[in-house]
Each structure stands twice: as structure tokens, then as C-alpha cells.
Amino acid sequence: MELCVNGEKLHLPDGATIQALLDHYKLQSVRVAVELNRDIVAKKAYVTTGLKSGDTVEIVTFVGGG
């Protein structure tokens, strides 16, 4: 399936979850927040939330700012 992750196209195997997506990028769930089609996904739901082709995902983290 084809996803749009942080504005970039990404292909993942069908049935992949949010957790699988984070694993793909080697990201720790404790350091990010995830939006799926503009809705925030709770951390505890990462392993159960499946993705489908055409989904738009934002993965954000904290950076330096003022």
C-alpha cells in the first residue's frame, strides 16, 4: 500500500500498523506523536491501528524552539 508520511510517499506491506510504520523508521513511540488522517492516534493504539492505502500520516517530535 502507498501512504503519505510527513509529506513523502512510502510503500509498506498491506496490513501494516502505526507501530510497524514507526519500526520502519526506527522511531521510539515515547518520543513522537502520530496523526492518522488528521486525527491523533493514542500511543496505546499504535499496535492495533491498521493503515490502508491512501492514508496520510504525520509523525512529529519536539525540536528546539522559543
Added chain:
Amino acid sequence: MTSTTLKIGPYELQSRLIVGTGKYSSLELMQKCHHESGAQVVTVAVRRERLLDKNSGRNILDFIDPQKYILLPNTAGCFNAEEVVRVAKLGREMLTGSGYRGADWVKLECLGDTKTLLPEPVGTLEALKTLVKDGFQVLVYCSDDVMLCKRIKEAGAAAVMPAGSPIGSGQGVLNPNAIRIILEQLKENDPTYPVIVDAGVGTASDVAAAMELGVDAVLLNTAVAAAAEPAKMARAMMLATESGRLAYEAGRIPRKLYATASSPWEGRINA
């Protein structure tokens, strides 16, 4: 002898200096500056995770001790109410259950354009109302317009944070009289209501001058991060915050046009 403590939203603070985390040449230097500043609150921005080039896997939170610091997520870089609310919720989600304090508050920043980086008042108020309804304690970055500051307080802000001058400009507090009026108006019958000067500070005397006006705290970033010796400037800012506050609490003497002798006139040998 120390100055009085400050309560903002759910937090009681001994330090009246809030510092940013941006523009540092390294995360190690940021950490050192945070330590030197004596700050208990540091503000952080929310951005897309860099998915491929991940800064060698280092996350800024690895350089912020959750025991020592409260995080203040901000909505820097947002230009309308919708973006502000979205980013605020993402910040809260990241902090919830993270071991860090700060999930319950946010620094609202809604900008008008990229050149001035001045706050956009209509979007700011709109976002504030939505965030307050959603249970956030909102610290609102805004211009030093007295009536706008009043409307922001009335809309339920946990703190009002007028800019001293444009973000990163180093011009200090350009209109101290506006800040004075804001303090009078917002603290009338509510003396502990927090008013914080956010943005524009260039050096330590700007901080001391702001604190002497009676603001509850100062929030700054660039003045430290972009100083020639950031750690030394962080320490200067800590001292300026404390001395400005103490001077405010002590109560300065009135300005007079003519001199008043410090030594007695009586007993002069030439009298």
C-alpha cells in the same frame, strides 16, 4: 533573601526566567545554558520527525532532565487558529505519559507573517478559546496592546505574554508604558495574575528592566542561544531576572530632578 514564587497554571515556580531550546549550536551547549539560566521551564517546538536524517538519533528530550525541568510546548510557526490547535494537541499527546511534566499547558503562538513574526490577534483569540474549552492552560504570546491583553485574559488565558519587541530582534522592551498599563489593568483585583514579557530581549539589562516594571517572568531564547558566549549570557540572564524582581519587590525610590544629599548637613566642619 529570595524573591517570591510564581504560580502559572498548575505550576509553582521559584525561577522567573523561562528559556527556549532553539538556535543552539549543539544540544550539549543548550543543556549547559539551561543549567546556568536557573530556569525551571523550557519551551520546545513541535515539528515533523526527520525520517531519514535523524540527527544521529539524538532527541532533544535526551538533553532535558524531566526531574529538573517542566516542558512548555509551543505552537511556534503557526499562522492560523486551526494550525495552533492541531500543534497544541500534538504537543500534549507527546507529553502524556512521557515522564515529563507539561502536558497540561501550552504556549500559544499564532503569527501574522514571516517577516515581522508579530502575533496575529484574531487567530490568537480564536485559538485560545478553542484550547481553553479543550482543557489547556494557555500562555498566550501577544502584542503589547492593552485592550487585546484584557480580551485574552477574559477568554481564560493562564498567562498573558506581551512581546517586548519582535522575536529575536534584541531590541528589549520598546514600550515600557504599554507594559505598565497592561500590568495595572490585568492585575487590578487579581495581583497574582501572571504577565510575562516574551520575545525581544537582547541582553541582561533588558530583562532587569522588564522585571523592574513588575512583570512576573521573562521568556527568552535568542539572546542566550546567539550570544558570543551563550552559557555566560544564560548566567547573566538568571542574575538579571532575580535582581530585577528583587528591585521591583523592594520598591524603587521616586525619580527627582534635583539632588538629595546622602551625608548629613549637620556637623560639617566648614558649617
